[in-house]
Amino acid sequence: MVIAEAVHRRLLVLVLAGSTLLTLRPVSAEPVVDRTSTVPGAAGRPKPTDTVSAADLRAIAGWMDEGRAALERNNPAGAIQIFTKILKYPENQYSAEAQEYLGLAHQKRGELGEARAEYEDYLRRYPNGEQSDRVRQRLAGVVTATGGPSAALRAPGELLVKGPVIGKFTPTRDTNWTLVGSASVFYIRDDAFTRTTDGSLVPNPNASTDDTAIHQNETLATLDMIATWNNDKTKGRIRFSGAEEHRFNSPTMTDETGIAALSVETLVKDWDLTAVAGRQTLNGDGVVARFDGLLLSWQRLPTVRIDLVGGSPQASRYDAPLKNDRYFYGTGVHFGPFFGGLETSLYAIEQRDRWLVDREAVGTDFRYIDLNKFAFGNIDYDVHFQALNAAVVSGSWTLTDKSTIYGGADYRRTPFLSTMNALLNSPFVSLYNLLAAQPQTNQQLQTLAINSTPIYKSAMVGFTHPISEKLEIGGDVTVVNLSQPIAQTGVSTALLATLPAGNEYYFSAQLIGSNLLKEGDQYIGALRFAQQPTLKEYVIDLNTRYPVSNNLLVSPRLRLGYTTGVGTDLKQYTVFPSFMVDYFLTQDLSFEAELGAQWTDATLAGVKTSDIEFLATIGVRYSFHAESGGGNAANDRRKLATPATTALCRYASRPDGGNGSNCMSPYAGNQAGNQ
DSSP, X not given: OXXXXXXXXXXXXXXXXXXXXXXXXXXXXXOOOOOOOSSTTOOOOOOTTOOOOHHHHHHHHHHHHHHHHHHHTTOHHHHHHHHHHHTTSOSOTTHHHHHHHHHHHHHHTTOHHHHHHHHHHHHHHOTTSTTHHHHHHHHHHHHHHHTOOOGGGSOHHHHHHHOOOTTOOOOOOOOEEEEEEEEEEEEEEEEEEEEEEETTOSSOTTOEEEEEEEEEEEEEEEEEEEEEEEOSSEEEEEEEEEEEEEESSOSSOOOEEEEEEEEEEEEEGGGTEEEEEEEEEOOBTTBOSEEEEEEEEEEEETTEEEEEEEEEEOSSTTSOTTOSSEEEEEEEEEEEEETTTEEEEEEEEEEEETTEEEXXXXXXXXXXXXXXXXXXXXXXXXXXXXXXXXXXXXXXXXXXTSOEEEEEEEEEEXXXXXXXXXXXXXXXXXXXXXXXXXXXXXXXXXXXXXXXXXXXXXXXXXXXXXXXXXXXXXXXXXXXXXXXXXXXXXXXOTTGGGOOSEEEEEEEEEEEEESSSSTTOEEEEEEEEEEOSSEEEEEEEEEEEEESSSSEEEEEEEEEEEEEESSSOOEEEEEEEEEEEEEESSSSEEEXXXXXXXXXXXXXXXXEEEEEEEEEEEEEEEEESOTTOSHHHHHOGGGSOOHHHHGGGSOOSOTTOOOOTTOOOTTHHHHHHTO
16 A cells, blocks of 8 residues: 555656646747857747737846846946846847856956857857857857857858858857866875863862874865756756775774765757756755765746656765665756746655655745845755755845845754654664664654654844945854754765854854955954853954965964853853965965864863864865956956965854854865765
């Protein structure tokens, strides 16, 4: 009966998805040439045979003004969002200009791969357009920066003679390839020296014990590559991200090699169908992590997309492909953008561990983006457990005086509710070992999983305000509650696992200065306070970035901390200085190093502990055909996001060292994906 019910449920999901596809599919099946852009991720642009209404034209005209203004205000990210939205509409008198400006916005942002793809696509569609010569000049600059040939530049005269009128697309069998990526090797060392003195000992109060520990002694090598192709029929992307950790003299830990991502993404233009196969990460459709599997997306209309997804979840990059018996399948329908920048989606997902239902949820996402506002929300309800899994909302609003108000509220089960959570506080490694030792009904197993899963709740509000062109102040307040301590398992996050149960309060105030002594410098001073159930913590953070030269960035940092116990006589003092350097040996090769030392003195119940910890990270990184290289960006590295820049964002509003959502390393995507 259970198997029949599961089969019936799967068939029902497939029938609903298939019915929706047939409903949206156009009556005419005649092949037409796709108007799809070469920019990765911009699938779903309409066919040139479609028409645009007069009302849409009026809206597009207004958006064009907004996009031009965004470029003038040096806001290329906002311009990209606007021009991409315009190009989702059928061909019209604004399409050529929007595509040129989209390429320019990518170029201004240092995303040369995307800019080149847009310019080349422009010249294929509008080879004798009014601005084709200017686009060729821009493409020539991009090609020179990336070091590759351009098919559109090899015979410009021929294109001008043989090209059709503006608005038409000239089919070509050429396939354009691009390759970007980086490789790095780092040595990481973390040594601690601890001295403990027990003042209660009599008659020798000075008796002490010393301890030395090596917390980390390893090399970390990473390789990240993205190859893209584009032609008349298909476009796609091949992504690889992997790492190898070699640990020296560790009796308990062995060397590990892992693959964070290995996937192939293909868009079949005539079908408006995108497929992504392999190891990938998806934050949507009810999927919140890495998995091995397949994602299918079909977008026949500019404002509707249907997803089918299935695979096996993977908790770590070191997991072997399809190593366990857990698998999931689901579907999602995405709508938008509407009203300028509103997008929303509905999804249903089921996950099983062999025959056991692990997760069975329905939910919705929404997001809104315009030039001054951003909002995101998610609601996830587990129909199997009949319990709310997550309800999250966050957003920001930039006012006319450039002040920004931001905040959010978060309710979620941590980790996400599933039958596997029954193992969180048990010695068993699988559900089958648990059931073999402690036979339980499905209801008992669900109750155990719910009772073992902590509930994490938080609310945060903050603001930033520019005092002048060079100074900015900011502050935020965060309240956190955890219903119970999180079990130390592989599925727990490193940050949340450090949180005790109960209420916590965090307060932060910051003063930020930029370009005070030299263009590209930055200084942040922060005062932070945290009250947790067992302690209070006071922190002063001083972070700087200074461009000594075009190729050399240094970033000194200092943290001073004082901690006192709640209900105990704990007293702790912390001093943590560090120094980070980022030196560009060549345009593509950089040397990166961070050296630091932390002194901690603590006294609790008459026992005094002195700890000195030395930390070092030293390595080199090579970027090939990097999108951030070349052009003005490469020639003025003081304005680039580099590892030295991330030293400014090492600490967020949390005094415990948790990373902030507003601080993102240029390599954060790779690092996050490599976990």
